[in-house]
Structures are given as structure tokens and as C-alpha cells.
Amino acid sequence: MFMGEAGFGVSRMPDGTLVVKFDHGIYRPSAVKKAAYKYGGLFSILITDSEKYTDVSLKPTSNCQNPDEAAGQFCNEVLDQELREEIAAETRGIRDLLLAHTFSKTSLIDSEVEAADYNSIVDSHTLGNSGT
Numbered sequence: 001m002f003m004g005e006a007g008f009g010v011s012r013m014p015d016g017t018l019v020v021k022f023d024h025g026i027y028r029p030s031a032v033k034k035a036a037y038k039y040g041g042l043f044s045i046l047i048t049d050s051e052k053y054t055d056v057s058l059k060p061t062s063n064c065q066n067p068d069e070a071a072g073q074f075c076n077e078v079l080d081q082e083l084r085e086e087i088a089a090e091t092r093g094i095r096d097l098l099l100a101h102t103f104s105k106t107s108l109i110d111s112e113v114e115a116a117d118y119n120s121i122v123d124s125h126t127l128g129n130s131g132t
Contacts, residue, residue: 008020008021008022008023008026008027008075008078009021010071010075013057015059016059016060016067017057017058017059017060018057018058018060018067018068018071019055019056019057019058020055020056020058020071020074020075021053021054021055021056022053022054022055022056022078023052023053024051024052024053024054025052026082027054027078027079027082028082028085029047029049029054030081030085031078031081031082031084031085032047032054032056032078032081033047034081035074035077035078035080035081036056036074038077039058039070039073039074039077041061041063042060042061042063042064042070042074043058043059043060043061043064043067043070043071043074044058044059044061045057045058045059046059056074058070058071058074
């Protein structure tokens with residue numbers, strides 16, 4: 001199998017299955033899994049993991065008209081998913097800050113209950129349960 005500078009390599013098995021090897025130093029296994037889920041209609045997919053690589057076997061289904069083109073699109077999807085994960089990791093702090101700020105301005109309690117006198121609420125519940 002040829003490992004290119006892009007961090008992945010592709011080989012073809014005798015039965016037509018394409019095997020793509022992704023380097024963990026460049027592509028997270030989770031990004032490969034997300035792409036595999038998206039391409040499950042075109043390929044029967046088997047993912048195996050080793051210490052340094054994620055190997056993906058792509059066996060074309062009857063829905064796959066051009067396996068080589070679809071495999072190339074799969075590799076592009078892995079890159080897309082990897083970049084999404086990288087951006088999410090880089091912006092996690094900002095996202096968490098924005099969410100905390102947004103929810104700090106909203107009440108999780110009914111505004112009438114929040115503004116009500118605690119004693120009057122306790123008394124009304126106590127009075128309503130006095131017959132038990």
C-alpha cells in the first residue's frame with residue numbers, strides 16, 4: 001500500500017474492495033467513523049484500528065456506480081470531518097463562554113414562581129395537603 005504525503009494510502013483487493021489507510025497523526029479515528037457513516041449506502045465498510053493507522057475497507061454495494069470516484073469522495077469527507085473536529089476543538093472555549101452567557105440571562109424557573117414569596121408558596125401547599 002502506498003502512503004502518500006496526504007496521510008492516507010489506497011489499495012485494491014482482488015474482490016474489488018478498496019482499502020484506505022489513514023495516519024492517526026493526521027486523521028482522528030472519530031473523523032474516519034463519521035465519514036464511514038455517511039458513505040454506508042455506497043459501501044459495506046469495515047474499520048480496523050492499530051496504534052498508528054485506521055484501515056477502512058470499502059466494498060462497493062450495488063448502489064455504487066463508480067467505486068473509485070466514491071472512494072475519492074470518501075477520503076475528501078474524512079478530511080472535511082477532521083477539519084470540523086479541529087475547528088470545534090479550537091473554538092470550544094468560545095462556544096462554552098457564549099452558551100454560558102446566553103443561558104445566564106434566561107430563567108429556568110417560571111417567572112411567577114421566581115418572583116413569588118417563598119412562605120406563601122409553602123403555606124399554600126401545606127394548606128392544600130392538610131387533609132391527609
